[in-house]
Amino acid sequence: MLTAADLRAHLLAARLAGVVGTTREESLRSYRLFAARDPRVLIGLDPEGAWGEREVLALMADRCGVSADPRHISGHDVIDVGRTLAGLDACAERLAAAARRGAAVLLGTGHPHRLLRFYAVLADALSAAGCTVLTPAQGRCVDITTRFGLRTYNLDYVRGVGLVRGAAPQRPGCEPGAHTHSPLPVRTALDAAAAVGGPLPELVIGDHGWVCAAGQLGFEAVGLADVNDPAPFVGQAEGVVSVVVPLDDGVRSGYYLPLTRYVLNRACLSQ
Incomplete structure (x- = not known):
C-alpha cells in the first residue's frame, strides 16, 4: 500500500509539488487576469x-x-507538498461518501493528455462501488472561443471521463481530446441531463471549467488545479468548490497514477 510518506517522495521527485514547472510569470499573469475578471481565467x-x-x-x-x-x-x-497531500485526503473523503450512497457522479477534464488516466481509474472504482458514472450529451457539439477564434468541438467520454475532441478526425495513435479551460463542456453535459429529467450528478470530479462551472451551478465539485489557475481556489474560498488539490497539471500522464492509488486506498475503493 502506498503510504503518505511514499506519496510525498513521489510528488517531490515528479515535481508535482515542491518546485514545479509552472513559472512565477505564468502565475502572476493569471492572477492579474482573474482580478480583471477575464472569462478565460474565471x-x-x-x-x-x-x-x-x-x-x-x-x-x-x-x-x-x-x-x-x-x-x-x-x-x-x-x-507546498503538505497542502497537496491534504487535498488528496479531502478528495478521498468525498469519493468515499459518494461510494457509500451509490451516488451519480460526473467526471471530466480539460487536460486529457495528462489527466485522463487519473480520472478514468477513479471512474472505474466508483462504478465498481455502485455509483452511476454519467455520460450526458455524448457527441454534442460545443463551440468554444480560443486564441485562434471560435472552434467547434464534440463532447465525448473515454472510460467515463468527459472531454472535448476537435471536429476533424484525429490521426491514428494520437491521445484523445483537446486541452481547454472552458466551462461550456460541463454546462452542456448538465443541461442535457436536466433536459431529460436526470439523473443529475451528486458529485462532479475534474479540473478547469468542469469544476468551476459545476460548482457555480450548485453541484458538489472536487478536483485538481495548478497554481496558475486561481479560479478553483477562489471558488473553494467562497464555498462554491468543495475540494481543490494543488499540483502541477502538466507533467507526464503516468506520474499521476500513484495519486490515484493513494486516493482510492484512502477512500477504501481499491480494486
Missing part, C-alpha cells in the same frame, strides 16, 4: 468577493504555498 466562476491581485496572491499563498511576496516575479513557482 473558467465558469462568478466570484462574489472583490478579488484584486494582492487578494488573489494572498489566497494562493495560503492554499498552495506560493510566495506571498509580489516582488517575487520570476523563476519557477512552488507548491
Whole structure:
C-alpha cells in the first residue's frame, strides 16, 4: 500500500509539488487576469468577493504555498507538498461518501493528455462501488472561443471521463481530446441531463471549467488545479468548490497514477 510518506517522495521527485514547472510569470499573469475578471481565467466562476491581485496572491499563498511576496516575479513557482497531500485526503473523503450512497457522479477534464488516466481509474472504482458514472450529451457539439477564434468541438467520454475532441478526425495513435479551460463542456453535459429529467450528478470530479462551472451551478465539485489557475481556489474560498488539490497539471500522464492509488486506498475503493 502506498503510504503518505511514499506519496510525498513521489510528488517531490515528479515535481508535482515542491518546485514545479509552472513559472512565477505564468502565475502572476493569471492572477492579474482573474482580478480583471477575464472569462478565460474565471473558467465558469462568478466570484462574489472583490478579488484584486494582492487578494488573489494572498489566497494562493495560503492554499498552495506560493510566495506571498509580489516582488517575487520570476523563476519557477512552488507548491507546498503538505497542502497537496491534504487535498488528496479531502478528495478521498468525498469519493468515499459518494461510494457509500451509490451516488451519480460526473467526471471530466480539460487536460486529457495528462489527466485522463487519473480520472478514468477513479471512474472505474466508483462504478465498481455502485455509483452511476454519467455520460450526458455524448457527441454534442460545443463551440468554444480560443486564441485562434471560435472552434467547434464534440463532447465525448473515454472510460467515463468527459472531454472535448476537435471536429476533424484525429490521426491514428494520437491521445484523445483537446486541452481547454472552458466551462461550456460541463454546462452542456448538465443541461442535457436536466433536459431529460436526470439523473443529475451528486458529485462532479475534474479540473478547469468542469469544476468551476459545476460548482457555480450548485453541484458538489472536487478536483485538481495548478497554481496558475486561481479560479478553483477562489471558488473553494467562497464555498462554491468543495475540494481543490494543488499540483502541477502538466507533467507526464503516468506520474499521476500513484495519486490515484493513494486516493482510492484512502477512500477504501481499491480494486
